[in-house]
Amino acid sequence: MRLKELALHLGLSQTTVSRALNGYPEVNEETRQRVLDAARRYDYRPNASARRLATGRAGAIGIVLPTDRNMLLDPHYIEFQAGLGERLMKDEIDIVLSPSKAGDEMATYRRMAISSRVDAVIVSSPTVDDPRVALLNELGLPFVVHGRTNSPLDYAWLDIDNEGAFRHAAKHLLDLGHRRIGLINGETRHNFALDRDRGFRRALAAHGVEVDENLVAEGIMSDETGYRITARFLAQRPRPTALLVSSMMMSLGALRAIRSAGLELGRDISMIAHDDVIPFLNPDAMVPTMSTTRSSIRAAGTRVAELLMELIVEGRSPASIHELWPVDLVVRASTGPAPRD
């Protein structure tokens, strides 16, 4: 069913039918009802491409999907997508995933912009100096960064307070008497990891504790990385009495290494992990329950979608969009006082 036919059936012009359907105020209420009824009866839906061509709006927001093995380690990504979806659903806005090889992302953003496939894009996991911000700015494609990056430009971003989160977590451990604290971080080419590193160091500095660089490590946020780094840390003497871990997934591996070393979490060694609140990794279900710095990545997705809509629909200024979300420290059973030697 096309608009034309529908109009014909109704004995109205396409214009009127279109207006009735799109909620224009100048349409007679009775006429509108007739149109709406007919549309429902015939299961009419405007053709997406035609509408886009006519309005110049794509009705979609874009995400560049890096397909390389090393980039997609992130099980959190799907939660973020779900969060986006939750909000975009309301306006029937689609999410367009544009697959891209690593190194080719810039070209992919370009393509999305120039072919006007999408009205805006999301920049995820920004690196410390992320070239995407300048590119998108130049292309004039609206975007929101999930995270932050160094840029002279005043772009729209939403980030969680990674620095504060890890500072508070480290402080909590210090207050419990821990002095040898290990940091198991994500890759510091990503800004969030650098922020966490910074928070960790500041807390130690504030307590006059020197950082042992042998107890600072980074890697992709996998179970395996968590295991390997923890095993290495635990081999040192004196060994660390506490760990700060960048993801729940890593904490699983860390926990294995701790058990393998014959230690008991929460007594011999403490741990705080960052929790993105993903449903299949619940800190309350762990044994012992895991102390965490908590911030829902799904909620972030929803909010990013909201901001995107404001950018597109209301023409809100990107420069006015800077949201730094506080992060909760949730103390559970994996943290305890530092053991006496």
Added chain:
Amino acid sequence: MRLKELALHLGLSQTTVSRALNGYPEVNEETRQRVLDAARRYDYRPNASARRLATGRAGAIGIVLPTDRNMLLDPHYIEFQAGLGERLMKDEIDIVLSPSKAGDEMATYRRMAISSRVDAVIVSSPTVDDPRVALLNELGLPFVVHGRTNSPLDYAWLDIDNEGAFRHAAKHLLDLGHRRIGLINGETRHNFALDRDRGFRRALAAHGVEVDENLVAEGIMSDETGYRITARFLAQRPRPTALLVSSMMMSLGALRAIRSAGLELGRDISMIAHDDVIPFLNPDAMVPTMSTTRSSIRAAGTRVAELLMELIVEGRSPASIHELWPVDLVVRASTGPAPRD
């Protein structure tokens, strides 16, 4: 830059430029080169909506994204997406995620089809009797099911041999002398889980071993579920000497429960888990290494994309698309002979 302007710059008609760009054979080679050069120089890209409107093809394939908490437990999903992307990238085909509430998926598929947002869709995680197959068939929207479902219709599908995988795995355990084998399955409303259940039972039956229904359980495939079910199984007397587990994520929880019970994996109790080959959960990195039934979900994504393209571009018949992939049994250190009492 629009086609019109580009043509103007070149002193050619839009038609010729369009043909040159789209590889029509009737264009003079020299002309084509000039056009191609100019297009590159001006960074010209056809407007996606306009092209779609003109050709009737959307240049995108659709996935309905259920945003409800309980449905998205699947960290495997992102790997599947990456696999799709790997193939679709070649033809610059986008993936359109259409967010949908649970229960509303059918309407979302409808919407995608009628508004011709996409050329084809993917049906993931089909239930035992999945209504989507009939709907899409009726809508005439091409689709490939990743998995299988009961339907009188002859639809296109790609599935892994879940039945065979779990049959072999169970047989392997039986051959090692295990008699009390537990099954920790995904939700059996999903067809794959039912197939695994079937394979498990057949293997036991073939060995004349009766299934203890107290050692068969299912749930969402999370760490937590794995832990809870395993703890319950281990509380039984006599306790099981082996476990068949539906996902690596579950196996992490199971392993925790085993350790909490003071048992050693691979000696006191054996385990085989299904491995979708996701990069952040590597069975070789576990301690002990985990025996698995292995099948790359990413590879499946790539192949599904390929099939989709054949469906759309070459008009291949859906009825000719039935791929059942064998599943490898990879024996590692988590399986050993059944312990003597």
Added chain:
DNA sequence: CTGTTAGCGCCTTCAA
């Protein structure tokens, strides 16, 4: 309040 008329940017038939 409704209709007429032009496009949106591209592809494609038909004619040259």
Added chain:
DNA sequence: TTGAAGGCGCTAACAG
């Protein structure tokens, strides 16, 4: 081998 013209389905000025 190239071009002119029409149309894909919809929206949006501009009239009435």
